[in-house]
Amino acid sequence: MRGVPARVSVHFMKLKFFTTGGTIDKVYFDAKSEFEVGPPQVSELLNDANVTFEYAVASILRKDSLDLTEADRALIREQVAADPATRIVVTHGTDTMILTALALKDIPGKTIVLTGSMQPARLRVTDAAFNLGTAVAAVQTLSPGVYIAMNGRIFNPETSRKNVASHRFEELA
Amino acid sequence: MRGVPARVSVHFMKLKFFTTGGTIDKVYFDAKSEFEVGPPQVSELLNDANVTFEYAVASILRKDSLDLTEADRALIREQVAADPATRIVVTHGTDTMILTALALKDIPGKTIVLTGSMQPARLRVTDAAFNLGTAVAAVQTLSPGVYIAMNGRIFNPETSRKNVASHRFEELA
Amino acid sequence: MRGVPARVSVHFMKLKFFTTGGTIDKVYFDAKSEFEVGPPQVSELLNDANVTFEYAVASILRKDSLDLTEADRALIREQVAADPATRIVVTHGTDTMILTALALKDIPGKTIVLTGSMQPARLRVTDAAFNLGTAVAAVQTLSPGVYIAMNGRIFNPETSRKNVASHRFEELA
């Protein structure tokens, strides 16, 4: 068929998911009367979606992305760079997702897609499953580089930002 | 940044969603004690996902895909071909999704992605939002052609099938 | 405190739940492209609600209530009558819930509450958990007899009906 690029077959490769915390993983702790970053939701989301590709999930951190330090970003970069996988999805809080993406940009030969959600995956209405779906397709179809998959779009972290006021990612003017 | 293909910018283009029915749109009718194809769920799913791209949704049919006729497929083909959009997502029942994809394959110059779900979008646990997310990313990143986005993978309809027994899409041996 | 009737302490007694099928237990089978009565949802609903009373669940039938026969009702009556529990909740399809309730009315010394739902428990929006909650409170607070707990109200099956057109239970005029 016209226009089925060879790269589509890469979806046979094993995908790697790294989790770092963020809103997507937030659960409600009655004892503290607040939401906190809980166990990674990725495996449950992929299971609910009945995905059939091979994958592995590794948790690096469980932090609100506003609390990530440069040391944390160095750790994320180290683990992503060291992993043999060439197609990697990183789930991350939205507030500093761009910063972490930029910290990963010099990693050669890998397609890396960062995603997360504005509403926790455990909510009845959430963008988590949809966003993870966009990241999973993007990581299989895009050439090496670092991308942000949010709001149904794919962003270049060097030319985009999170617009906190409007709760969305957007291209820089 | 390395490897951000020019095509990524296509996500600024308006996306078009055509709905034809299928499990993704099934709702439960107490009066009939059964599920039936209801109103298209795409708009609600895109709204829940807080997408920021421009899009339009048009409903062509509301049928279980097992009930689609050749005339129905001709109608779908006609509407997809006639639409000015070059990035089109078609939501469809899974049982004959491959057949409809093949009926669309000669449409030139458009990236067309078919998706649906194995569980209705209105269920608490469903693959609908994730699958729509994969379709939305695939339609923005793939070159012209017709694709199936299911089970977290992107399939060439000429070399894949729905394995009814295992409730999944797979590549032909 | 004023007005705390002695019977409130009955909630320490073990409650028994009998399931017979109905919409509350319907799940979607992709293989058949339709909803069918699946495993009883009561245990999952009680678990989600974090209930702390002792209880047991027994499945008698897995039928749409339109398909229940007089033999089925005799079986339900036999099992409810034979059970040592004096506080019993029966989950049941709504279409013939009244008929089954009337078949149970001569069982002495037990408070029996029938409930179910208009939308399957597994839907994102459903009356299942709320209805089960009303049944659980009613069975602990009402004196012996047979009751219907639906639409947030408690009905005497001898003076009420399901209004199919309006999808609700109501008192007979």
Next chain:
Amino acid sequence: MRGVPARVSVHFMKLKFFTTGGTIDKVYFDAKSEFEVGPPQVSELLNDANVTFEYAVASILRKDSLDLTEADRALIREQVAADPATRIVVTHGTDTMILTALALKDIPGKTIVLTGSMQPARLRVTDAAFNLGTAVAAVQTLSPGVYIAMNGRIFNPETSRKNVASHRFEELA
């Protein structure tokens, strides 16, 4: 039918719901990366449950119950006492639900039931709808007095407590 107490007919009376905040009403604010008390969920829960009794909802406060002051409790007491309804449900945070219940105990001639949830109503898995269902049935079936409806049981606030460690309400030893 045996044992249908006259009081069952009270469910024809209009029910009044007062909301004060608490976990049941918590929503996630991305801008603050935390959950906060949002708009009352009662109306949405009652609508999802397709209830058919007449009711009115009034919001008194939107606070985590740990933040309620004596002045707040005086306000709640004043509004509950002044309302013409004799069957009243109060949604409330769980941490100080007992204290508020005790503050209401001298109100004569009304059946008052306090409920809430350990997990926000907007979560995919929550006790909110079930708990509200128990409160709705309890308020229609119990004689005048003040009750707590949590964990599928009905408690006398003078002889019960919230066991914070085990996230449940229980009778005092």
